[in-house]
Amino acid sequence: MLSYLLRRLGLAAITIWAITLVTFVIIQLPPGDFVDAYVAQASAMGTAISAEEAHALRLLYGLDQPLWVQYVKWLGLVAHGEFGQSFEYGRPVSEVIGDRIWLTVALSLGSILVTWGLALPIGIYSAVRQYSFGDYLFTFIGFVGLAVPSFLLALIIMYVGFRYFGMNVGGLFSSEQALAPWSWAKLWDLMGHLPLPILVLSLPGIAQLVRIMRANLLDELRKPYVVTARARGLAERRVILKYPVRAALNPFASTIGYLLPFTVSGSIIVSVVLSLPTVGPLLLRSLISQDMLLGSTIILLLGILTVIGTLLSDFLLMWIDPRIRHGQH
Amino acid sequence: MAEPLKVEPILSVRDLRTHFFASEGVVRAVDGTSFDLEPGRTLGIVGESGCGKSVTARSILRIVDQPGRIVGGEILLRQAGGQVVDLVTLPVDGKAMRSIRGGEIGLVFQEPMSSLSAYHTIGNQLIEAIRLHSGLSKQAARARAIELLALVGIPRPDQRVDSYSFELSGGLRQRVMVALALAAEPRILIADEPTTALDVTTQAQILELLRRLQQERGLAVILITHDMGVIAEMADDVVVMYLGHEVEKGPVDTIFHAPSHPYTRALLRSIPNVLAKPRERLATIAGSIPHPYARPPGCPFHPRCPEAMPGVCDKGFPEETQIADRHAVACFLYGRETA
Ligand SMILES: Nc1ncnc2c1ncn2[C@@H]1O[C@H](COP(=O)(O)OP(=O)(O)O)[C@@H](O)[C@H]1O
Ligand code: SF4
Numbered sequence: 001m002l003s004y005l006l007r008r009l010g011l012a013a014i015t016i017w018a019i020t021l022v023t024f025v026i027i028q029l030p031p032g033d034f035v036d037a038y039v040a041q042a043s044a045m046g047t048a049i050s051a052e053e054a055h056a057l058r059l060l061y062g063l064d065q066p067l068w069v070q071y072v073k074w075l076g077l078v079a080h081g082e083f084g085q086s087f088e089y090g091r092p093v094s095e096v097i098g099d100r101i102w103l104t105v106a107l108s109l110g111s112i113l114v115t116w117g118l119a120l121p122i123g124i125y126s127a128v129r130q131y132s133f134g135d136y137l138f139t140f141i142g143f144v145g146l147a148v149p150s151f152l153l154a155l156i157i158m159y160v161g162f163r164y165f166g167m168n169v170g171g172l173f174s175s176e177q178a179l180a181p182w183s184w185a186k187l188w189d190l191m192g193h194l195p196l197p198i199l200v201l202s203l204p205g206i207a208q209l210v211r212i213m214r215a216n217l218l219d220e221l222r223k224p225y226v227v228t229a230r231a232r233g234l235a236e237r238r239v240i241l242k243y244p245v246r247a248a249l250n251p252f253a254s255t256i257g258y259l260l261p262f263t264v265s266g267s268i269i270v271s272v273v274l275s276l277p278t279v280g281p282l283l284l285r286s287l288i289s290q291d292m293l294l295g296s297t298i299i300l301l302l303g304i305l306t307v308i309g310t311l312l313s314d315f316l317l318m319w320i321d322p323r324i325r326h327g328q329h
Numbered sequence: 330m331a332e333p334l335k336v337e338p339i340l341s342v343r344d345l346r347t348h349f350f351a352s353e354g355v356v357r358a359v360d361g362t363s364f365d366l367e368p369g370r371t372l373g374i375v376g377e378s379g380c381g382k383s384v385t386a387r388s389i390l391r392i393v394d395q396p397g398r399i400v401g402g403e404i405l406l407r408q409a410g411g412q413v414v415d416l417v418t419l420p421v422d423g424k425a426m427r428s429i430r431g432g433e434i435g436l437v438f439q440e441p442m443s444s445l446s447a448y449h450t451i452g453n454q455l456i457e458a459i460r461l462h463s464g465l466s467k468q469a470a471r472a473r474a475i476e477l478l479a480l481v482g483i484p485r486p487d488q489r490v491d492s493y494s495f496e497l498s499g500g501l502r503q504r505v506m507v508a509l510a511l512a513a514e515p516r517i518l519i520a521d522e523p524t525t526a527l528d529v530t531t532q533a534q535i536l537e538l539l540r541r542l543q544q545e546r547g548l549a550v551i552l553i554t555h556d557m558g559v560i561a562e563m564a565d566d567v568v569v570m571y572l573g574h575e576v577e578k579g580p581v582d583t584i585f586h587a588p589s590h591p592y593t594r595a596l597l598r599s600i601p602n603v604l605a606k607p608r609e610r611l612a613t614i615a616g617s618i619p620h621p622y623a624r625p626p627g628c629p630f631h632p633r634c635p636e637a638m639p640g641v642c643d644k645g646f647p648e649e650t651q652i653a654d655r656h657a658v659a660c661f662l663y664g665r666e667t668a
């Protein structure tokens with residue numbers, strides 16, 4: 001058991017290192033570098049930047065050095081908990097990301113909890129009352145949720161909120177609080193703004209999990225252990241909640257592994273539309289401007305989130321499935 | 330020796346009809362079955378697979394799966410106090426029916442491999458069943474669970490109680506199922522093909538266990554099987570089922586020594602050692618079981634019956650006839666009244 005844990009943690013560390021390498025290489029792949037993008041942008045705005053100036057910029061950011069040197073330098077910084085300077089913002093990457101990473105995590109965790117909290121009961125209901133009106137209704141809503149892109153949903157909700165309720169549903173803070181330092185009032189303000197984006201972000205996951213839960217539970221409901229539990233005189237509700245639902249839970253545990261990064265990367269467009277101060281829009285921006293250290297850092301953080309999510313879901317699986325715990329199958 | 334005096338049956342099934350209403354049509358899985366279970370005796374229900382044995386067992390416990398439904402008949406249970414309840418009239422998930430399920434009637438199921446939850450320890454499931462019907466404390470129920478595991482012959486029961494089913498062999502699992510069925514000390518035990526999925530040695534052990542428990546506790550047992558050998562070994566009385574009907578019933582000696590229904594005779598011919606001569610090829614029953622949606626008119630066995638009488642057997646339905654004391658047959662060879 002302990003050796004299993006250690007092995008998992010070791011693997012996680014190696015995975016994270018591999019992510020840094022791949023990230024760095026991929027970010028270099030588009031032709032040109034930050035200075036090229038910068039020059040192009042400046043000339044588009046009517047300012048010319050001379051070749052000497054460009055060369056000076058390259059020297060300043062170390063872009064003249066070979067890729068592996070840049071990588072090793074960045075890795076050295078990361079090892080010290082620093083992430084270097086953002087080229088575009090001219091400030092430390094950690095400062096540029098700032099609270100955004102925590103807001104992103106809050107949004108992701110909120111979405112996962114809402115996804116589970118809604119998908120579980122709806123999935124159970126749909127399986128136990130297969131082909132009922134409610135089952136058809138949830139199936140319909142589910143397919144709509146899967147088929148309509150989230151950003152469109154976000155736009156519709158924004159429009160409805162603004163047009164009919166006079167609410168400004170964008171952002172995570174009201175304008176008075178956005179720049180204020182953290183306080184109870186600001187936290188309260190955040191709480192009020194979270195539900196809508198969480199709902200928009202959760203919907204595809206809910207729709208997917210309901211389908212999985214329904215199918216799994218329908219399978220489990222036909223198994224002999226359900227009949228024998230019933231034959232012992234347990235009430236129907238208890239039979240279902242204790243036995244087949246438990247057996248159908250595995251996919252829920254597996255989902256955190258991919259829901260965590262999904263709510264970050266899958267939410268970029270939604271975040272842009274709803275102007276959420278998460279790392280998603282920042283990542284998009286850094287990729288466009290080839291702001292290497294900022295982009296690498298964000299992808300590294302996402303990678304770490306993914307690895308943590310996978311670890312968590314492995315441990316959850318071990319906890320709910322004794323066959324995994326006892327090394328069977 | 331004289332036949333035992335007629336005692337009041339502990340369970341009487343009267344003209345039970347359980348049908349499945351699927352979109353493809355109606356399956357009349359059980360279609361007019363009647364039998365009596367007497368206290369302290371073992372009633373064997375035998376027939377080829379698909380003839381409605383399991384559905385009969387589930388009907389008694391009122392756990393027939395959708396889209397199945399009991400559409401007629403009575404299931405009369407004589408309770409400890411002597412009063413008789415018709416289980417068909419009880420609400421399916423009501424308190425009365427739930428206290429009978431497991432409490433008065435225990436069920437051992439066909440598949441020991443998948444009849445236990447893999448997510449809960451054996452003790453968890455046993456203690457739950459014990460406390461459900463007794464109100465014992467957790468500790469007392471655990472002690473009782475260990476006793477039960479010892480009773481059904483599980484070695485080191487104090488350790489096994491914390492095992493998961495996947496850590497046990499098929500034979501041990503089936504013993505656990507027997508312990509679970511006995512958790513609330515029921516007076517009736519229904520064993521639905523309890524040995525079908527097991528190897529021969531284990532089969533013999535489980536049958537031995539059932540026989541011992543039956544004698545020690547005076548249980549009334551319904552033993553469901555497709556195996557005439559098991560019937561010969563275990564049953565006191567026999568009901569032979571074919572396509573949802575019982576075609577012959579009587580004491581085990583009568584069934585084996587004076588089988589009267591052509592289907593019973595065919596079943597007996599198809600097992601080794603009973604009516605077969607040495608080196609004779611094992612007989613099989615001609616033809617195959619008709620499709621559940623397309624049951625033949627008239628006597629349900631007539632397409633496969635070597636003695637079928639054209640114009641009679643394919644026209645009317647043979648009612649059950651008493652041909653001797655405690656021996657009844659549903660066949661036109663013994664009386665011609667039709668329904
Ligand atoms: N859930 C179900 N849906 C439809 N038909 C069923 C269902 N369960 C059993 N049946 C039908 O009932 C008949 C009797 O089945 P069963 O009692 O399981 O036979 P057996 O004698 O082998 O135990 C079969 O023809 C089967 O097709
Ligand atoms: S009624 Fe006719 S077909 Fe049916 S078993 Fe008897 S002889 Fe055979």
Ligand SMILES: [Mg+2]
Pocket residue numbers: 379382383384439521522
């Ligand atoms: Mg069966």
